[in-house]
Amino acid sequence: MDARQLKIEAARAALAHVTDGMRLGIGTGSTAEEFVRLLAEKVATGMTVIGVPTSERTAALCSELGVPLTTLDETPELDLTIDGADEIDPELTLIKGGGGALLREKIVAAASARMIVIADRSKLVETLGAFPLPIEVNRFGRRATEIAVAAAAAELGLSGPITLRMTGGQPFVTDGGHFILDASFGRIPNTRALSNALHAIPGVVEHGLFIGLASVAVVAGANGIETVHAPR
Ligand SMILES: O=C(CO)[C@H](O)[C@H](O)COP(=O)(O)O
Numbered sequence: 001m002d003a004r005q006l007k008i009e010a011a012r013a014a015l016a017h018v019t020d021g022m023r024l025g026i027g028t029g030s031t032a033e034e035f036v037r038l039l040a041e042k043v044a045t046g047m048t049v050i051g052v053p054t055s056e057r058t059a060a061l062c063s064e065l066g067v068p069l070t071t072l073d074e075t076p077e078l079d080l081t082i083d084g085a086d087e088i089d090p091e092l093t094l095i096k097g098g099g100g101a102l103l104r105e106k107i108v109a110a111a112s113a114r115m116i117v118i119a120d121r122s123k124l125v126e127t128l129g130a131f132p133l134p135i136e137v138n139r140f141g142r143r144a145t146e147i148a149v150a151a152a153a154a155e156l157g158l159s160g161p162i163t164l165r166m167t168g169g170q171p172f173v174t175d176g177g178h179f180i181l182d183a184s185f186g187r188i189p190n191t192r193a194l195s196n197a198l199h200a201i202p203g204v205v206e207h208g209l210f211i212g213l214a215s216v217a218v219v220a221g222a223n224g225i226e227t228v229h230a231p232r
Pocket residue numbers: 027028029030031032083084085086095096097098099100101102105
């Protein structure tokens with residue numbers, strides 16, 4: 001099965017958790033997009049759901065395919081969010097933000113009673129950090145924030161290149177109008193400590209460590225679907 005088919009299978013398995021009338025958080029990325037396509041088919045045949053998209057990109061796809069949308073201000077409590085991830089550890093702590101939507105993704109996941117992560121097996125890791133950690137920062141003082149991030153990480157024994165995400169020769173700008181720093185710290189055994197340290201830096205808007213948000217991961221591999229539950 002090719003990579004796209006695995007994403008479709010994970011999305012299809014997660015769709016089984018969606019029931020009529022649900023208020024859904026809808027993720028961002030290529031796996032989440034497969035979920036939107038399958039959800040749109042259900043909507044076309046009569047399922048009634050309302051979705052809060054986690055990015056302008058997802059909003060555009062939902063609108064194109066006829067998935068009804070609302071805003072988090074209109075619907076501030078959601079039943080379920082379904083989203084992809086860049087890395088998933090055994091506790092279901094995640095690295096997210098490869099697609100640059102981590103701020104809205106985290107706000108939406110936190111407003112949801114449950115979050116299901118959909119992915120192929122390549123996203124499962126023992127320890128997070130091979131994937132560079134996205135850190136969304138205010139544009140103002142970006143260099144100073146970068147220095148503060150490096151210093152905070154060093155206090156925790158973490159180091160490595162921190163690069164400003166670029167696209168088409170320009171800094172990548174998030175839906176919220178911020179920049180993203182990608183921090184290649186390598187293995188991050190102390191995710192909670194790093195999360196706290198990053199949140200203490202004024203220029204950091206949010207980071208891509210999702211701790212205690214995902215309740216289930218639906219993971220597709222060559223041998224089928226594996227469902228991983230977060231420890232209670
Ligand atoms: O966090 C994300 C976007 O900000 C995505 O969920 C993550 O990058 C995974 O994307 P994909 O499903 O394309 O591998």
